[in-house]
Amino acid sequence: MITAQKLLNELKALSDPDKADFYPKYFQARPGGYGEGDRFLGVTVPNVRKLSRQQRELPLATVEVLLASEWHEVRQLGLFILVLQHERAKSAERRDALTAFYLSQLAAVNNWDLIDGSAPRLLGEPVLRGQFVAEQAQLLRSPRLWDRRVAVLASLAGIRAGQSEPILAQARTLLSDPHDLIHKAVGWMLREMGKRDEAALLGFLDEHAGRMPRVMLRYAIEKLPVEQRHAYLQRRA
Numbered sequence: 676m677i678t679a680q681k682l683l684n685e686l687k688a689l690s691d692p693d694k695a696d697f698y699p700k701y702f703q704a705r706p707g708g709y710g711e712g713d714r715f716l717g718v719t720v721p722n723v724r725k726l727s728r729q730q731r732e733l734p735l736a737t738v739e740v741l742l743a744s745e746w747h748e749v750r751q752l753g754l755f756i757l758v759l760q761h762e763r764a765k766s767a768e769r770r771d772a773l774t775a776f777y778l779s780q781l782a783a784v785n786n787w788d789l790i791d792g793s794a795p796r797l798l799g800e801p802v803l804r805g806q807f808v809a810e811q812a813q814l815l816r817s818p819r820l821w822d823r824r825v826a827v828l829a830s831l832a833g834i835r836a837g838q839s840e841p842i843l844a845q846a847r848t849l850l851s852d853p854h855d856l857i858h859k860a861v862g863w864m865l866r867e868m869g870k871r872d873e874a875a876l877l878g879f880l881d882e883h884a885g886r887m888p889r890v891m892l893r894y895a896i897e898k899l900p901v902e903q904r905h906a907y908l909q910r911r912a
Contacts, residue, residue: 677730679740679749685726686748690717698747702786709820709856710786718748720788727755731763735776742783750783754793761796767804774801778810785821787856794825799832815845820854827860834868839875842868846891850883855890862894870898877903884910 695717702710733741733756741753757777764770777784777797784790801807814826827849830842842864849861869876876895884892884907892911896904 677733677737679737679744682726682730682741682752683744683746683749686716686718686723686746686752689719689722689726691719692717694719702747702788709854713747713786714745716746716748720751723748723751724755727752727759731756731759739776739780742780747786747789750785751789751792754784754789754797758793758796761800767806771801771806774798774807778807781814781822781825784825787824787860790821790824790828794828795831798825798829802829803832803836803838815848820856823849823852823854823857824860827857827864830864831867834864834871837871839868839872843875843879846879847883850886850888850891852888855888858888858891859894862891865891865895866897869895880907887911 695715698715698717699705699710699713702708702713702715704710704713704715730752738753738756741749741756744750744753757773761770761773764773774797777793784793798807798811802811811826811829814822817823817826827842827845830845833841842861846861846865849857852858852861865876865879880887880892880895887895889911892907896907899907
C-alpha cells in the first residue's frame with residue numbers, strides 16, 4: 676500500500692521551481708501574511724488533482740498523515756482525496772463520517788484555495804441535507820479567519836440548490852468582519868446567489884450597500900449592469 680512518504684516523493688517529482696518560488700508570494704507565506712509559514716513544493720493544481728484521482732481509495736489514516744504535512748500541496752492532495760471519497764460515498768452515513776473527519780482536521784485547512792476546493796462539498800452538501808448546521812454556525816463565529824471562510828464557502832451548495840436566505844444571513848453577520856478574505860468570500864457568494872435570485876441580491880444591496888466593505892460590494896455587484904454597479908458604489912462612497 677502506498678504511504679504518505681511515497682506520495683510526497685511523487686509530488687516532489689512534479690515540482691516546478693518557478694512555481695515553488697511564486698506560490699509563497701501569491702499565498703502570502705511571508706512573515707505577517709495570511710499564509711505565514713506555509714511551504715510550497717511548486718506543484719500545479721491539475722497535477723495534484725490527477726494524483727488524487729489515482730489515490731482516491733487512500734485510507735483515512737494515510738489521508739490524516741497528508742493533512743499534517745508542512746507542505747501545502749500535500750495537504751491539498753489529502754483534501755482532494757477526501758472530496759473524491761465524499762462524491763463516491765454510497766451512503767449518507769459514510770458522507771457524514773467524511774465530513775466529521777474533515778471538521779476534525781481544519782487546522783490543516785489554512786489557506787483560501789484549500790478551503791475553496793473542499794468546503795462546498797465536504798461541509799456544504801451535508802448542511803444542505805440538514806446535517807452539521809450547528810457546526811457551520813459555530814465556524815462562522817470563530818476568531819480563526821479560515822474557519823469563517825469554511826462556513827461561508829459551505830453556503831455554495833445551498834446557493835446552487837436555490838437557497839438565498841442562508842448566505843444573506845451570513846452576509847449580515849459578517850458585514851463588520853475585519854478581513855478582506857472574508858469580504859471577498861461573502862461578495863463572491865452573494866454574486867453567485869444573485870445569478871439565481873437577483874431580487875434577493877438587490878434587496879440586500881438596497882439595505883446594506885452603504886456599509887458593506889468595498890471589496891465585498893465590488894464582488895457582489897460584478898454581474899450587474901454598469902449603471903446599477905455605479906449606483907451602489909456611490910452609496911458606498
